[in-house]
Amino acid sequence: PMHIQAMSFAPLHAMLKEMAARKIEVDLITGSVLSHTPDMLREQLLQLKGAMERGRTTFVFAADYLRESILDVANGMYTQTGGMHMVRVSVGSTSEMWAVDPAFKCVFVDFPDSRQLVPDGSQMFLAAFYDRFERRILCPKRELMEAAARKLYAVFDR
Numbered sequence: 001p002m003h004i005q006a007m008s009f010a011p012l013h014a015m016l017k018e019m020a021a022r023k024i025e026v027d028l029i030t031g032s033v034l035s036h037t038p039d040m041l042r043e044q045l046l047q048l049k050g051a052m053e054r055g056r057t058t059f060v061f062a063a064d065y066l067r068e069s070i071l072d073v074a075n076g077m078y079t080q081t082g083g084m085h086m087v088r089v090s091v092g093s094t095s096e097m098w099a100v101d102p103a104f105k106c107v108f109v110d111f112p113d114s115r116q117l118v119p120d121g122s123q124m125f126l127a128a129f130y131d132r133f134e135r136r137i138l139c140p141k142r143e144l145m146e147a148a149a150r151k152l153y154a155v156f157d158r
Contacts, residue, residue: 001074001106012109016059027051031063038092045069045091048106052087055101061109073106 006012019026029047031040044063048070051058060066067074069090078085078100086097 001076001108004107004109006109006111008111012059019057025056027056027058028061029058029063029066030061031065036063036065041065041069042091045089049089049098052098052100052104055103057105057107059107059109062111063108070106073100078102 004012016026027047027050029044029051031044044060044066048058048060048066050056052073071090072078072088078087079097080086081097085100085102087100088095089098
């Protein structure tokens with residue numbers, strides 16, 4: 001998995017535009033840094049499940065509350081059952097085994113200003129969670145943004 005800290009949406013837009021131009025399909029899952037509901041979590045987990053099964057690159061925006069459900073996904077703890085790759089995902093108070101295509105890539109995106117809205121108690125958990133990820137920082141300066149977008153795109157063009 002990858003964690004992108006973006007100083008603005010502009011570099012991400014440039015990268016997503018480049019991916020679209022090259023016919024690379026991605027899924028986008030958006031959450032809220034201010035609040036979330038059980039229905040929102042369930043919907044986002046279903047979106048993630050579909051992306052995992054299809055082997056899609058998935059960008060997750062402002063949905064840190066998903067982290068508790070997908071720890072094994074973040075750790076890459078896949079098992080093989082009957083020729084299929086499976087991973088444990090927590091859904092509410094239970095856990096389920098979901099199929100995952102080996103081509104699946106998960107990218108968590110956050111904006112540093114939104115970090116201030118996360119309750120203090122979860123900061124240590126967030127740091128430990130994101131230590132499992134390849135980390136990239138994108139900044140808004142045009143020349144740096146375009147270079148960073150090209151480098152980041154190269155990661156997905158393998």
